[in-house]
Amino acid sequence: MYVKPHNTMKTKSPLPIYSSQSQLIPDDKLLTQPSDINIKKQFQRNVYIETYGCQMNVSDSELMTGILTQAGHRTVSDIDDADVILLNTCAIRENAETKVINRLEHLNHKKRREGNLIIGVCGCMAQHLRDKILDAAPYVDLVMGPDAYRNLPMALNAVVSGDPFLGLQLDKSEDYADIAPIRKEGIRAWLTIQRGCDKMCTFCIVPFVRGRERSIPLKILTDDVKRLVEEGFKEIVLLGQTVNSYHDGNHDFGELLWSIAEVDGVERVRFTSPHPADATDSMIDAMENCPEVCNQLHLPLQSGSTQVLQRMRRTYTAEQYRELVSKIRDKIPQIAISTDVIVGFCEETEKDFKQTYELMEEIRFDSAFMFKYSDRDGTLANKMLPDDVPEKEKAKRLNEIINLQEKISGEINQSKIGTTVPVLIEGDSRRNADQYHGKTDTFKTTVFPKEETQVGDIVNVKIHSATAHTLIGDIVR
Ligand code: 5AD
Numbered sequence: 318m319y320v321k322p323h324n325t326m327k328t329k330s331p332l333p334i335y336s337s338q339s340q341l342i343p344d345d346k347l348l349t350q351p352s353d354i355n356i357k358k359q360f361q362r363n364v365y366i367e368t369y370g371c372q373m374n375v376s377d378s379e380l381m382t383g384i385l386t387q388a389g390h391r392t393v394s395d396i397d398d399a400d401v402i403l404l405n406t407c408a409i410r411e412n413a414e415t416k417v418i419n420r421l422e423h424l425n426h427k428k429r430r431e432g433n434l435i436i437g438v439c440g441c442m443a444q445h446l447r448d449k450i451l452d453a454a455p456y457v458d459l460v461m462g463p464d465a466y467r468n469l470p471m472a473l474n475a476v477v478s479g480d481p482f483l484g485l486q487l488d489k490s491e492d493y494a495d496i497a498p499i500r501k502e503g504i505r506a507w508l509t510i511q512r513g514c515d516k517m518c519t520f521c522i523v524p525f526v527r528g529r530e531r532s533i534p535l536k537i538l539t540d541d542v543k544r545l546v547e548e549g550f551k552e553i554v555l556l557g558q559t560v561n562s563y564h565d566g567n568h569d570f571g572e573l574l575w576s577i578a579e580v581d582g583v584e585r586v587r588f589t590s591p592h593p594a595d596a597t598d599s600m601i602d603a604m605e606n607c608p609e610v611c612n613q614l615h616l617p618l619q620s621g622s623t624q625v626l627q628r629m630r631r632t633y634t635a636e637q638y639r640e641l642v643s644k645i646r647d648k649i650p651q652i653a654i655s656t657d658v659i660v661g662f663c664e665e666t667e668k669d670f671k672q673t674y675e676l677m678e679e680i681r682f683d684s685a686f687m688f689k690y691s692d693r694d695g696t697l698a699n700k701m702l703p704d705d706v707p708e709k710e711k712a713k714r715l716n717e718i719i720n721l722q723e724k725i726s727g728e729i730n731q732s733k734i735g736t737t738v739p740v741l742i743e744g745d746s747r748r749n750a751d752q753y754h755g756k757t758d759t760f761k762t763t764v765f766p767k768e769e770t771q772v773g774d775i776v777n778v779k780i781h782s783a784t785a786h787t788l789i790g791d792i793v794r
Pocket residue numbers: 409410520521522617619657658659688689690691692693
């Protein structure tokens with residue numbers, strides 16, 4: 318979906334839209350001119366960013382690092398070196414927010430001990446709870462949603478005066494396309510191609526905390542990828558809330574996949590998370606015919622009951638999902654498909670749940686992320702549907718599908734024993750420094766003795782054993 322004509326050199330006003338509790342900062346306190354070295358020195362801060370939730374948040378933390386660094390601040394990897402701690406948070410389920418509240422209490426003790434510590438809550442939970450965060454944690458200095466990161470340098474100056482800073486305006490034109498994120502070194506780079514979501518699934522808080530969908534123009538993205546290859550990245554993972562609904566006005570997601578894969582030096586391209594309703598022939602064609610696009614697809618199912626899918630407003634039936642998977646597997650037989658499933662959604666009956674269980678048994682996903690439904694304030698389900706499956710029943714259903722999926726994942730991995738798979742080496746194995754770990758093209762973690770290879774190489778590994786989560790083998794030449 319096309320959202321706006323793009324302007325690479327953004328001329329945004331440095332002033333945010335202020336909410337009731339925030340304050341206006343005189344221009345001379347703004348830290349938006351990186352050339353102003355004296356101001357930089359005076360205000361330079363050591364910022365520690367702690368990231369919660371999905372890969373999109375990891376990518377946003379890299380963006381925040383870029384913004385802060387450009388304004389003369391430093392990010393630090395040891396929390397004890399920090400005078401600013403920013404939590405980049407998630408709101409998808411209640412326990413994600415509970416975790417952050419607990420963390421904040423811990424940080425409050427640190428702040429009391431150390432005095433001048435600035436604590437900020439950024440990201441989806443900030444946008445979701447807004448100034449309620451300050452009721453629960455009055456020692457928080459800064460609350461900032463995902464579309465306000467451009468104002469971070471200014472906010473750090475503003476909080477010096479003691480009042481909290483709120484940056485909570487969602488902005489459909491904000492895509493941060495002109496800002497260079499600062500990434501950790503490695504072989505895999507995450508590249509945000511689209512922000513926001515227009516899907517309005519009834520269970521989901523994302524559209525309310527990340528706003529409407531917007532896509533970054535293809536030319537900017539391919540230029541980004543050229544730079545990433547120069548920096549040494551081998552694998553590019555395209556990110557978006559519904560990544561395959563990407564459209565920049567001229568190019569759809571399939572065209573983008575081709576363009577990214579054609580950049581010289583790109584070894585592998587992946588993407589997450591797509592929506593089944595946007596799994597077009599253009600996308601499937603690129604996956605089938607473009608060698609750099611990996612044989613891996615994360616395709617969130619959510620439920621195997623068409624009635625539940627309708628209440629979720631997923632816009633497809635169980636049958637359509639099943640047909641989509643068959644079509645993709647017909648074209649790309651070696652593909653690994655993973656999924657997301659929610660159990661205990663509003664009014665989910667034993668029969669609905671059984672349909673989910675049976676569809677998972679039938680499709681045999683390579684892996685799955687499985688969740689109990691968590692009622693989120695502000696969602697359509699929260700307003701319209703009863704959260705009426707008892708907690709105990711939710712837990713029981715979740716357990717059943719986890720056990721099923723473990724068994725299936727184990728069996729699928731066992732079936733790889735004796736095969737030889739190409740693995741992109743990522744680093745030392747966590748358990749044994751004489752071994753490397755890496756991913757197959759199908760995104761399976763593989764562990765093997767190092768031999769004469771190095772991180773970033775793609776090696777052929779012959780699998781001799783497997784668990785539900787790992788393939789184990791030896792390099793063959
Ligand atoms: N409760 C439980 N799980 C949820 N998800 C999204 N919203 C909720 C919720 N309210 C799950 C979906 C989605 C994944 C990222 O999180 O399965 O695909």
